[in-house]
Amino acid sequence: MTEITNTTDLPAALEQFILHWGDMGGVWGVNRSVSQIHALLYVSESPLTAEDIASALGLARSNVSNSIKELLIWNLARRVPVKGDRRDHFAAETDVWEIARRIAAMRKAREFDPALKALSDCAESANGDAAVSPVITKRLQAMLAFTEAADTWYEQMLRVPTAKLSTMVRMGAKLSALIPRNRSNHPPPA
DSSP states (O other), X not given: OOOOSOOTTSOHHHHHHHHXXXXXXXXXXXXXXXXXXXXXXXXXXXXXXXXXXXXXXXXXXXXXXXXXXXXXXXXXXXXXXXXXXXXXXXXXXOXXXXXXXXXXXXXXXXXXXXXXXXXXXXXXXXHTOTTSOHHHHHHHHHHHHHHHHHHHHHHHHHTSOHHHHHHHHHHGGGGGGGSOOOSSSSOOOO
């Protein structure tokens, strides 16, 4: 774990949360400092300046500035004006469902959409290539159909109100009881 050096004002539970969120960000491919700053802003009851953040986390001011830019791009933090103070203050989105939506949208745009495009191009190219066996062409088409179905599902889930989405998540596998039984182990292609 990355050590936070200036946490004299942070309770142990908050320090632990910030460190853990930083570690999770690292696993997800997000810079640890970006994740720690997001966690600090999330648990902060009032907007913080970059100096406040640097001091609380023991990070270099330049690291904080770059990390805040990344959080602004992800739309996970925003600038908040504070009366009588010309410095920029920052606050995080605190609705966990909205955080999840924003992270999912950015990950989809950066990772899933390019992969879907590449898979579509590969499947199309293989479809007309006599050097590619029909078995492989069929596998590529199946992968493309699955990926397109996942993309469609994602777009549909964006339109589900948070209260219903929360209920669906809590129901988990119980939702499958609402779907009529199908003899096939796999759903029909979309």
